[in-house]
Amino acid sequence: MFSLSHAPILMVVTLLTAGFIVPLVRKHLLVAKALFLGAGLLVTILSFLVAGNVLENGTMVYNVGGWAAPHGIVLVVDAFAAYVSLVISVISLVIFWFAVFAPREVKYEAGYYALILLLTAAMHGIVMAGDIFNLFVFVEISSLAAVAIIAVKGTKESVEASFRYLILSALGSGGLLFSIALLFMVTGHLNMDFMRQTLAVTAGQYPLNVLTALAFMVVGLGVKSALFPLHIWLPDAHANAPTASSALLSGLVVKVYIVAFIRIAYMTLGMELFYLLPIRQILLVMASLAIVAGSVFAIVQDNIKRLLAFSTVVQVGYIFLGFSLLSARAVEGAVWHILIHAIMKTLLFLAVGVVIHQSGYKKISQLHGLGRRMPLTFACITLGALSMVGIPGTAGFISKLYLALGALDAGQAIFAGLILLSSLLSAVYYFPLIITAYFGHDASPTVSEPSIAVQLPLVVLSLAVLFYGLMPSVLLPLVRQTAALIMR
Template identity: 30%
Template structure:
C-alpha cells in the first residue's frame, strides 16, 4: 500500500472534482467532498503504517516521487483537516454563496488539494513547478468565487504578486537545472561546484523570494491580511491552514532535500531565513495588536506563526527542521480551529469586531472554549503544540550557540498574549454586550460544532503526545 497510497489519493481527489460538475444537490456535493478527504486520510494512514514496517528513511518511486514518514503524516493531517472544515461548512455554506457556486467551489478545492498532495511527494523541479502553478490558480479561483467585488483590489494584488513569485521561481529552478544538470531534487547536492557558489546563491535566493511571496515571508505578505479578512472564515481556514504551507514545504525540499545543511549554510541562506522568519514573527504580531476586526487580527497572526516555520528552517540543524515540520502540522490544526470558531461567532452574532464580542462566552460558551484552547496554544501554554514548538525551537537555537532567536521567540510570545488574552478575558467576563441577554442565546447546536471540538482535541493530543512525532523520523539524512 505504501507504493500506491499517495497515487490513490491524488486520483480520488481529481475524480471527485470532476464528478462534482454533474452533481446538483448541496448535500451530495458536500458529502462527496468530505468523503473524498476521509478516504484519502484513510489511505495515507495505511501508507504510513506500511512505510513504518519497511524501515527505510526515503523511498523513491519512479523518477519524480519520494516518500518518507513525515510527508505521509503531513498529507494525513491535511486530509483530516479538510474533511472537518467541510463538515463544519455543511451547516453554514449557504450563508456565503449561492447554490450555483457549490460545484466550482468544491471542485476547485478538491483539485487544488490533489496538486498539494502531489507536491508533498514530488522530487522533480519541473513537476513541482507545474503543480505549484496550478495550486496558485485554484486558490485564485476559490477567492473569486467567494470574495465579493468590494475587495477587487486585494484579489488583483494576490494574483499579480503570486504570478511574479512564480516567474522568479521559474528562473530559480532553471538556474538550478543549468548548474546541476538535473531536475531531481535529491541529486542537486552531488553536482554543485564550489567555483559557481555565487550562481548557486542567486538561484536559491530567487527560489526563496518566489516561494516567500505566497508563503507570506517578510516582507512579501502585504497581499494576505486584507484578503483573508474579507473572505468567509471557512475559506480562510482552508487557505490559511493548508494552502499557504505549500511555499514553505517546497522551500524545505530545495534547501534540505536538495542542498543539504552543508550547502545551505555555505551560501548563508540559513542566516537570511532566521532574520526574515524572526521579522515575520514580530511584525505579524505587532500589526495584529492594533486590529479591531478579529479576522484581520488572525490574518496577521498567520504571518507571525509562519515565521516560526522559516526560523526553524534557518536554524539548519536536525531539531530545527523537525520542529519546522511540527509547526506546519500544529498550525494546520490550530489555525483551522481558530478560523472555524470565528466563523461560528460571525454566523450567530453577525459581527467580527472585537469590541462587540465582549461577553460572547455567555452566549456561545462552547465556541469560545474552542477559540480559547487554540489561542492558548498560539501563545505557548505548556502541553499545547505552541509551547512544544517554541520550547524545541529555542533548544535548537541554543544548540547552534545563538540566543538571539530565543529572545525573538520570547518577544513573539508576549505579543501573542497581548492580542489573544484580552479577547478571551473579555469574552468570558465582559458585560458590555450581554446585559439582559439569555445564557446560550446564540449557541450553535452541538452537531454543528462537533468538527470544531474534534480539531481542538486533535490539537491537545498533538501537544501531549509530541514525543511520538519526534520518534517518527530523525531527519538526519538531511545533515
C-alpha cells in the first residue's frame, strides 16, 4: 500500500522533475504536453488525498531526509496548507489544460510549460514549507518563474512589464530576507514552529528587532502580493502576459504570497503581536485603500485585461481585510476568498483571453453583440462577472457574506459598508462588459467560438462558481479548521 506520508514532498518533487524533463523532450511536443498534464493531474490527486488525510488525522509533518526539526528541513501540511495546495493544484490543472489546448501565444512551448511547472512547484513549496528559509527559497523560485512567464510572450510591453515586476519583486525578496535575518537573530531558529515557541519568550526582550522584521516583511510580501500601494507593477504585468500566465498570476501566485505572509506574521510571530502593534490598523487601512482605489482605477479602464488586473488589486484588498479584521467569520471569509477569487479570476482571464484571441478585440467598447457570436464563452464571462460582483447564487456571494458578517462580528460595521460599496463599484465596472456584449448592434459574423477543448476549462470553472455559490458546505470543514488554525 502506498504510504501517504511521502505525498507532500512528492507533490513538489513531481512538479520540479517534470519541469526539468519537459524542456528536454521539446522535440516531441506531444510527449512534453502529456508529461505536463500528467504531472498536474498526479499532483491534484495527491493534494486531494493529503487534504482528506489532514481533515481526518490532523497535521502531517514530513521530515525531509529523515532529519527532524529543528535541525532538519520539514514540510508541515496543516489544514491551511492542505486547503491552499488543494486550491493551487486544482486551479493550476485547469490552467495547464488550457495552456496545452489553447491557441499558441508563446514561441517556446516546452519552455513555457517548464516555467509553469516550476512556478506551481514553488507555490506548493511555499504553502507547505515548515521552515522560514525554505519558504524564502520557494518564494524566490516562484518570483523568477512568475516574471519569466510574463516575458515569454516576447512583446515590447510584456518584456517591459516583466522587467519592472522583476525589479520590484527583487526588492521585495530583499525585504523578506532581511526580516528573516532579523528573526533568526532573535530566535536562533529557522523552523517556524520553534521560532514561535522561542519568540514567545524573547520577543519582549528584542521588540525593535521583531518590529523591524515585521515592517520589512509587510513591505517585502506586500510588494509581491500587490497590496496597495505596492501594486504598481501588477496591472501592466497581468495585462500583458499570455492568457494562461495571467490566470495563473492573478488567480494563484498573488495569493500564495498572502499565504506566506499569514504563515509568518500570524502563525509564527503570533497573534499577541497584533494587539501590541498598530500593524492591524495599518493593514486595515491599506486593504481599504486597495478596495477603494483599485475599484476607481478599474472603472476607468477600457482594456479588459487591465480591468481584470485592477480588480485583482481590489480582491487582494478583500483578502487582507478579512485577515486583519480578526474575527472568526472574517478570517473564514478571507480563506474562502482565496479559493473563490482563484476560481473566478482564472475563469475571467481565460475566457477573456479566448475572446481576445478569437475576435482580436481588447477593449470593452469593441465587444458589441459578441455575446451572440460566442454564447458559451460569454455565458461563462457573465457568470464570472456576476460572481465578482457578489450576486447571490454565485461563489463570490459566499465570501462577501462571510466577510461582511465578519466585519459586523468585529464590531466594525464601517468595513461591512466598505465591502458593499466595493460590490457596487464592481458592478459599475463589470456590468458594462456584459451589457455591451449582449446588447447593441451585432459583431462581425467572422467571430466564432473556439474548440470544445478550449471551452472545457471555462465550463468547469463556471460550474465551480455555481457549485460553491449554492453548496459551500462541501469545503466548509476545511475552511473552518484553517480559520481556527490562523486565529489560534
